[in-house]
Amino acid sequence: MKWEVVIGLETHAQLSTVSKIFSGASTAFGAAANCQACAVDIALPGVLPVLNTGAVERAIRFGLAVGGEVSPYSVFARKNYFYPDLPKGYQISQFELPIVVGGNLTITVGEQDKTIRLTRAHLEEDAGKSLHEEFRDRTGIDLNRAGTPLLEIVSEPDMRSAAEAVAYARTLHSLVRWIDVCDGNMQEGSFRCDANVSVRPMGSTVLGTRREIKNLNSFRFLQQAIDYEVQWQIGELEDGRSIQQATVLFDPASGETRMMRTKEDAHDYRYFPDPDLLPLAVSPERLAAVRAQMPLLPTERRQVLVDTYGLTVYDADQLTASRELAEYFDRAAAGATEQVGKLCANWICGALSASLNEAGLDITQSRVSAQQLRGLVDRVLDQTLSNKMAKLVFDAMWLGEGDADQIIAAKGLKQISDSGELARVIDEILAAQPQLVADFKSGKEKAFNALVGQVMRATRGSANPQQVNDILRSKLAV
């Protein structure tokens, strides 16, 4: 039997506010345990939550970016359960009325675009951390993370493969960073996914029973976990067993998923509106103010690049992989013609990306500034540098040897465009290579290329190739 895979993702994006969602404590990562937990975070008797407007603004920004409806009125609810790292005994979240309803995200898998529908996105607070390994026979509690603002983004079960799920997660990851609502740091847990996975016979319209894989904090784990889970579920079904709704954990060491709890152990969270918080109202004015501050979205930026500089969709896609990269391109191509823009794109997607990858740096850490890159492109365009020389200059810039012009001067790398000088060199070559000249004249086009090669060698690559061509042709035509 052929099986169809159905996947929906729930993603927790940590919002990039300086302080927590309901208290003034810092959200910075890495402090000593419990040093960033204030009276509200540790839920002392009598403390009350106060909503961080920065978290709301980020949620609105996300809603606008995915074309969802930003609710004029949403409600914080209490999700009640006992756990030592949940200080109040309830988590403040949004349940019936979330701040963002609907929206969608376009992903690309291979050459294919696909639109994934979003169900909702809601604001909530994170819990603390239970430290089971650090203490013998005991569990430590670190409440630094308690109260960190999260946006939980829920997709419809629109994905049909692990590859689509990963593409969705990557696109979402890039978007939340692009609109500056989340730093996307997956190692620190700022962006993590739960995957709801089910399978069904191909052609069926009924959803199979799903199992939810919790807390996947890398794209690789997401891929591996879904792959394993899909094979496991198919195996169960093909062996005549049925799937029980369950929550599972992925173990990266074994590459397997294992059961955490079944539906039977599911909590009754006894959701009800939090009486300590007023309903969250977003006025049309506030919405308009956030909209006015929105950057162009990746798809919009892509189109601008294609329209303005005639870039290929592929290059434009590369340049809009992150907002920082797009901004780097903007700085490099500032006020440029289509030709310059194209060259900038080539250099960024080519040599610069390669160097960054090799050094394990991102664009904000580039050793070649956008202005320096533009300086290089300008020298290529005015034919001071051949492409080959330009690469040498780029490498020198990467090593911190200065701007293009400084390096050209220091290394004497100027391209020879002086036709008198070139004619002299060409005459010498023609005199020294009678056989090649003879071959060319007898119709062997290859001999012409060999002669060009000789000229370039003699000038150590600094000759302007176009000019060499022209002069050679005219001399041989005589």
Next chain:
Amino acid sequence: MTYQTLQSLAQNLAKGTCSSVEITQDYLNKINELNLSLNCFISVDPARSLAQAAQADQRRARGEAGPLTGIPLAHKDIFCAKDWLTTCGSKMLSNFVSPYDAHVVESLNAAGMVTLGKTNMDEFAMGSSNETSFFGVVHNPWDLNRVPGGSSGGSAAAVAAGLAPVATGTDTGGSIRQPAALTGICGLKPTYGTVSRYGMIAFASSLDQAGPMAHTAADLALLLNAMVGFDGRDSTSLERPYTDYTGQLTQPLKGLRIGLPKEFLAAGLAPEVEQAVAAAIAQYQQLGATIVDVTLPNMGLSVPVYYVLAPAEASSNLSRYDGVRYGHRAAEYVDLMDMYKRSRAEGFGAEVKRRILIGTYVLSHGYYDAYYIRAQKLRRLIAQDFVAAFALCDVIMGPTSPTTAFKLGEKSADPLQMYLSDIYTIGVNLAGLPGMSIPCGFDGQGLPVGLQIIGNYFDEARMLNVAHQLQQVSDWHLRAPTAGVRS
């Protein structure tokens, strides 16, 4: 037994006829003398109180005294006070020393008031008789065999017996007004959102409101002035223009329209209470007020609605007491679940457990719509009844409590009977309105009767004016208990 009002103490301090240290010492002596028989206080700390009084005197010497500087008061033990044991009347918090001040405590400290101690209360404010306290019952100073009412029973008894000139209380379903009525003092629950709840240990967040307890309406106004104000730490705190609650006290009452809801004359209302209330209303007519018949058709639903919503919120509010970070933790347990169960089983008393169970039940899957959602809808109807009534009148009056103080143990075995003692006060909390109780007479056994005055939203100044005017022509509020107090 005699007492002094906040107003007279303030005058003496201003004139320099006595110091805050002297006054404070005087009250500490009375506490020392009488608390054993009354059990009003859970914590006193004379050294700390006297140090605060000395600071107040220095402040006065510098010419920086405000109207309340140097006046001692007692705080209900529901308010977190820095470095004070803050128990909320529970074993669960019997070891909890607060590291911070509640907004109310902070504000009154800033005004220069002196904390005499923390007063006894029903556990987590759940009770109407102060019998659910882990720290023992509070005795009514008018008759030591009777309850002082609750949950602010310790504050009420302390003020009534002259152990503090004024006190703070909180009122979720009548917890300021009912004990005020049963001990013959004045108590006011402001409009919801007027006094910040920050640092006030939550019972039912959408109903809880702090307020002053005192001998006179004028004292209530003075204390309320220092308690109100917007607080960014409480999202339900309201930003309002400044009001001086003493500002309207002396206005004549001519033309005042008093609404009398017929529902307030329900079965179970003691005849002597009814008579005392009727007499007070007759006095108001002599002062120029007119009587308007109004109706609160859904009042009968207020007790059942309250006993769905308040426990629902409480069950969640009290989840934080899990033995993990502070408070009571069982000495022995086998695993996490066992620690939770034992710590909570040991830390909470029977009434608190009952309400947690009710609240957990009404919020549970499958029951939520039938109980919680329906109760919320009825809550709106109850509030609308008041809005309709206030279209016809300026204040609503009636009894605060259907009976005078009942005997210790009389109702504690029957929770339903106990819940009905709040029948006249609960609707006010559900509607978020201000309400107060002032003394208006005594029954045949010499027990005080309370008159309830309910105002429209933010109409506290008018209510205080109405109360003050009665106190200009009556002396119920000046009576002090003598017979019941052993000394």
